[in-house]
Amino acid sequence: MHYKYDKKNKESIEEYARRLLNKSLNNLHFDTENARFNNEKSKGKLGQTIEEEYFGYKVNSRQEADFDEVGVELKVCPLRTIKPKPTSDSLREKMGYSAKERIVLSIIDYFKLNDETWDNNSLMKKCKELLLMFYMYEKDVAKEDLIFRIISLWTPSEQDLNIIKNDWNTIATKVKNGKAHEISEGDTMYLGACTKGSTAEKSMRNQPNSNLLAQQRAFSYKRSYVDYIIEELLRKELYRQFKPAKVLSNKDMLFDEKIYNVFNGILNKNLEEIINMYSIKRERKAKNFIRLVIDDVCKAVFGDKLDNFDEFKKANIEIKTILLKPNGMPKESMSFEQINYCEIVNEDWETSTIKDKFENKKHLWIIFKSKINFEKQSELNLDDMVLCKVMFWNMPILDLNNSMYKVWVDTTNKIKNGDYNNFIKISDGEIAHIRPKGQDVNDLAPTPQGTMERKKCFWLNAKYVKEQIEKGI
Numbered sequence: 001m002h003y004k005y006d007k008k009n010k011e012s013i014e015e016y017a018r019r020l021l022n023k024s025l026n027n028l029h030f031d032t033e034n035a036r037f038n039n040e041k042s043k044g045k046l047g048q049t050i051e052e053e054y055f056g057y058k059v060n061s062r063q064e065a066d067f068d069e070v071g072v073e074l075k076v077c078p079l080r081t082i083k084p085k086p087t088s089d090s091l092r093e094k095m096g097y098s099a100k101e102r103i104v105l106s107i108i109d110y111f112k113l114n115d116e117t118w119d120n121n122s123l124m125k126k127c128k129e130l131l132l133m134f135y136m137y138e139k140d141v142a143k144e145d146l147i148f149r150i151i152s153l154w155t156p157s158e159q160d161l162n163i164i165k166n167d168w169n170t171i172a173t174k175v176k177n178g179k180a181h182e183i184s185e186g187d188t189m190y191l192g193a194c195t196k197g198s199t200a201e202k203s204m205r206n207q208p209n210s211n212l213l214a215q216q217r218a219f220s221y222k223r224s225y226v227d228y229i230i231e232e233l234l235r236k237e238l239y240r241q242f243k244p245a246k247v248l249s250n251k252d253m254l255f256d257e258k259i260y261n262v263f264n265g266i267l268n269k270n271l272e273e274i275i276n277m278y279s280i281k282r283e284r285k286a287k288n289f290i291r292l293v294i295d296d297v298c299k300a301v302f303g304d305k306l307d308n309f310d311e312f313k314k315a316n317i318e319i320k321t322i323l324l325k326p327n328g329m330p331k332e333s334m335s336f337e338q339i340n341y342c343e344i345v346n347e348d349w350e351t352s353t354i355k356d357k358f359e360n361k362k363h364l365w366i367i368f369k370s371k372i373n374f375e376k377q378s379e380l381n382l383d384d385m386v387l388c389k390v391m392f393w394n395m396p397i398l399d400l401n402n403s404m405y406k407v408w409v410d411t412t413n414k415i416k417n418g419d420y421n422n423f424i425k426i427s428d429g430e431i432a433h434i435r436p437k438g439q440d441v442n443d444l445a446p447t448p449q450g451t452m453e454r455k456k457c458f459w460l461n462a463k464y465v466k467e468q469i470e471k472g473i
Contacts, residue, residue, distance in 0.1 A: 005055075007069055010072050010131075013055075013067055014131060014152065016055075017133060017151050018151045018152075020133070020148040021148055022147060022149065023147065024146055024148070026144045026145050045143055046076060046146065047076035050133065051074060051076075055074070063122055063125075063126060064126060072130070073105075073126055073127045073129070073130050073131070074130070074133070075103055075105075075130050076133045077100075077101075077135075077226070078136075079097050079149060080098050080099070081096050081097070081136070082096050090231055091235055092230050092231045095234065097230055097234070098230075099226035099229075100137050101226075102192065102220040102221060102222055102223045102226060103221040103226055104194065104218050105127045105220055106122075106123060106219055107196060107216065107218045108175075108218060108219060110206075110207045111206075113171075113175050114172075114175055114176055114208040116172065118169060123168065127219075128155060130154050131151075131153055131154075132151070133148055134149055134230065134233075135147060135148045136148075136149050150234065152233045152236060152237065160190060163190050164191045166188075166189070167187075167189055168191055168219075171188065171193050175208065175209075176208075177209065178209030178210030179210070180214035180217075181207065181212050181215070182396065183397065184394060184395070184396070184397040185359050185360045186358065186360060186362055187394060189222075189256075189314070190221060190222060191219060191222075192219070192220050193218070193220070195215050195217055196216045197215070197216045203215055223316075224314060224316035225315070227313075227314075228310065228313065256392060258302075259390065260390060262298075262301050262302075263387065266297075267388065268386060270384070270385055271383070271385045271386075272381075273383070274293065274387065275293060278296065278297050278300040279300075280300070282296060284382070290368060291319070294319075294366055306319060306364070307319065316361050316362065317362045317392075319364045319366065320334060320365050320366070322368070323367075323368050323369075323370065324367060324368065324370065325370055325374070326370060326371065326373060328369070328470070329463070331374075331377065332462060333461050333462045334459060334460040335457055335458075337357075337457060338438070338456065338457045339411070339415075339456055339458065340353075341446065341447045341448060342447065344411070345415050345416050349405060349408060349409070354408055355405075355408070358400050359394075359395070359397075361394070363394060364391075365389075365391050365393050365469070365472075367388055367389040367391070367469060369386055370384050371384045372384055389472065391469070393472060403430045403432070406430060407424050407430050410423070411423055411424070411434055411458075415448065416448070418447070418448075420453045420456075423435070423456065430461070431460065432461060433459050433461060434456050434457070434458060435456060435459060436456050437459075438454060443455050
């Protein structure tokens with residue numbers, strides 16, 4: 001095959017790639033009979049076929065970019081269809097597109113990373129500029145018939161690159177401190193360190209500065225961030241002018257620093273003082289009154305509540321407001337989404353909903369402490385509740401893979417056996433437990449056995465939350 005592009009010109013490379021836009025390899029009358037994806041032993045399949053047989057270079061694991069003459073790395077990535085949202089401001093949501101998975105960039109060499117700094121890091125030398133080729137994944141469609149929907153060169157914005165730099169330093173610091181075995185995707189915002197290997201046991205690796213083995217990992221862009229890359233490229237593709245995306249003010253600060261900057265300014269102030277400072281008009285009726293006040297503060301300072309900012313969506317951050325008693329114990333354990341009994345029994349741990357919740361998400365905790373003891377929050381006056389700490393949190397990998405795993409296994413086994421009355425309790429001493437979360441005893445959910453059982457969910461124990469707050473920054 002004659003490869004009609006100039007490997008020393010990235011625009012030429014992009015133009016050649018875009019021959020496949022809205023087409024499949026078969027549409028180009030590409031010779032698929034002996035293509036790599038017909039080799040069952042080939043893991044990359046479509047991606048490797050594009051590399052070797054469309055662009056004409058051998059698949060490799062070298063340190064340089066695929067198109068090293070121009071510093072461009074090729075990534076062939078699957079999209080999945082979601083229910084379109086015609087009224088959404090997002091082109092991606094209107095079109096019903098979403099990232100099927102993260103973008104894996106390169107395997108982490110712990111020993112090499114130990115000697116690197118951000119200014120000389122091998123990841124960005126190889127992967128700062130990407131040629132992204134997104135195709136629409138369809139389960140039962142042959143690889144040669146899959147349609148490419150988005151093809152474009154892409155580099156992170158300066159603002160995003162600052163966050164990626166911070167993420168890289170977070171991962172590198174753990175390696176340099178001999179804690180590669182404690183790395184979790186929840187440590188970071190956009191750039192993750194995902195596990196890599198067929199099984200956890202086979203993928204254990206030596207690490208510098210420690211005798212403990214660490215699981216093999218790869219640098220990757222998180223799936224939530226990839227959704228924003230897709231949005232950016234769709235806007236670019238359609239040549240349309242849109243209003244600038246909402247971003248937090250002060251471009252010289254990372255968005256977590258901006259949040260600390262605001263809330264550190266009102267630390268040790270009670271709710272009444274905070275409400276008066278920002279001229280907030282809100283009646284105290286809702287159960288989540290404190291959270292609504294925090295949203296009002298952010299609207300006053302940033303122009304909108306935090307959930308609506310691109311930085312929060314890209315980093316997949318979940319916000320929790322916590323009220324502590326005078327002794328530092330939370331008023332209650334921390335609840336999460338209800339358990340889908342019929343779905344959880346078909347999950348495995350590595351791809352489970354709860355593991356994803358605590359490994360891949362970062363959590364922003366906004367913490368108040370009461371001056372007096374109470375049973376119900378309604379007993380407290382606004383000046384009794386004082387803002388005492390704001391912190392980003394993710395579950396330590398050791399807690400996730402030990403106690404949380406034990407709770408998940410116990411829960412799934414009991415659901416499979418139809419035992420809905422003997423889930424792990426607070427008194428069992430794990431970091432989490434299972435108990436009801438619903439409107440009342442009549443709020444039921446279907447089970448694999450065809451019965452209806454009371455809705456329940458995972459709760460992080462109040463004692464564990466207290467310990468995590470005390471360990472926090």
